Amino acid sequence: MAYGNALAVLADPTRRTVFERLRAGPRPVNAIAAGLPVSRPAVSQHLKVLKEAGLVEERSEGVRRIYSLRREGLRELREWLDGFWDVALEAFRLEAEKSHMSGSGVDE
Amino acid sequence: MAYGNALAVLADPTRRTVFERLRAGPRPVNAIAAGLPVSRPAVSQHLKVLKEAGLVEERSEGVRRIYSLRREGLRELREWLDGFWDVALEAFRLEAEKSHMSGSGVDE
DNA sequence: CTCGTTGGTAAGTTATAGCTTACCGTTAGC
DNA sequence: GCTAACGGTAAGCTATAACTTACCAACGAG
Structure with a gap:
């Protein structure tokens, strides 16, 4: 359930900004913190959390x-998200549901 | 920046569980709350937040x-995530970077 | 009409996430 | 060696998110 971790880590706006800044390429802490509305130590703390989350x-x-960015750290989250559009899996779920319920509609 | 909203909303484990339960189909509040480690009002509150986030x-x-689930509410988040793998966009970013910096490497 | 079921809302508590300032270790330059 | 830049860590503060219990409104069944 590492996707949950990534979700929690990226939920904070400041931390997400830090993360997004690295999209443009590797950066030293000073460059990352420049212009941000929080102190440099705060950025250090965010980087620590991001690092621990991979x-x-x-x-x-x-x-x-x-x-620098580790796209690999986003993979599980991406797969989890993709799962919501997975047609085959959805069909399976609907099938399973039919066995348990009186049958209503499905959303959308 | 609605993806930020979705991120924040899905960051909480309990709320995410509520959300995931709806993958199996539409449910009344009682059914959603059944077996969860929190009270029924807590689930109501989570549902309110989920609803406000679309x-x-x-x-x-x-x-x-x-x-019931609104997959549409996940779209922006998904697109944001996909952007991290977008090759063309990445190429553009690298190009822009080359103009500003003395040039280091790029991650990965 | 009364009673049980469903579930939303209010009020209050508590744990914690994010911030700050202060401090320290490390490396580079003179 | 001394000094300045970089940045990680500690300690402490504060706002708030998630939970609880208590309460109430709406509808259905008998």
């Missing part, structure tokens, strides 16, 4: 810490 | 309130 990775370059 | 819809059937 959504970013970090490498040292001298005194800099360069953070 | 993730579920509600219709009355006698004394019952039947809730």
Whole structure:
């Protein structure tokens, strides 16, 4: 259920902004924090959370810490989301439902 | 930025469980709340939040309130996620980056 | 009409997530 | 060696999200 983790981590707007900034490429913390409405330590904390969730990775370059995106960390979330449109799976669910219920309609 | 809203709403595990239960089809509140580790009013509150986020819809059937999934409510979130894998868009971003920076690598 | 069922809302409590400031370790330059 | 930039961590504050119980309105059945 790692998708739940990714969901929780990306729910915060500030943290999501941090994450999105890395779409443009790897960046040191200073560059990520520049212009954000929160302090630099706050950004550090967000980066830590993102890293623990596997959504970013970090490498040292001298005194800099360069953070970059880990798309892999989004995979489970994406698959979970995709599942809501999966026709075959949906058909299966409807079938199972028919056995249990008196049968109503289905949404949409 | 409705995807941010969907993210925030689905971040809570209990609320996500409520949401996922509706995958199997429309349900009255009682059925949704059955077996959950929280009280029935808590489920009502979650349903309200889900409804306001456009993730579920509600219709009355006698004394019952039947809730059902609104996949449309997930669309923006899905598109946002898909964007992370969009090759063309990524190429554009890299191009833009080249103009601003001294040029480092790109992740992965 | 009365009573049971369904479920929404109000009020209050509590845990915690996100922020701040202060501080410290590390590396680079002079 | 000394000093300045980078950035991680600690401690503490505060707003709020999720929950509870209590209550009430709406409809159905007898």
